[in-house]
Amino acid sequence: MTKAELVDNMAQDAGITKVQAAAALKSFTDNVIETLKKKEGKVTLVGFGTFSKTRRKARKGRNPQTGDPIKIKACNVVKFRPGKHLRDAV
Incomplete structure (x- = not known):
């Protein structure tokens, strides 16, 4: 599964737009990275x-x-x- 496919699935499952799903995924990955830097x-x-x-x-x-x-x-x-x-x- 690619990032684009994941964003599509997230948008469909949550009933949100692809832009909102992409923003949520970016926020998740950014927070994981920042936490692991500690x-x-x-x-x-x-x-x-x-x-x-x-x-x-x-x-x-x-x-x-x-x-x-x-x-x-x-x-x-x-x-x-x-x-x-x-x-x-x-």
């Missing part, structure tokens, strides 16, 4: 799942083309853990 950022949607931020340590990797070892810097990554309702539905 030090202990975590977004929990009961039944759907939890978005959380974790720190990945620096590690050694390998260039797949040349086989040379490379250093991979530490970084933050976003993880999603599905909730019970989503797990049961899939």
Whole structure:
């Protein structure tokens, strides 16, 4: 499903215009991003799942083309853990 298809479905399900649905989706994604930027950022949607931020340590990797070892810097990554309702539905 693409963003445009999601906006269409949201508009139809909620009985609102596509512009309003697009604004609601943008607000949701912006708020999730802003929350995850915080030090202990975590977004929990009961039944759907939890978005959380974790720190990945620096590690050694390998260039797949040349086989040379490379250093991979530490970084933050976003993880999603599905909730019970989503797990049961899939």
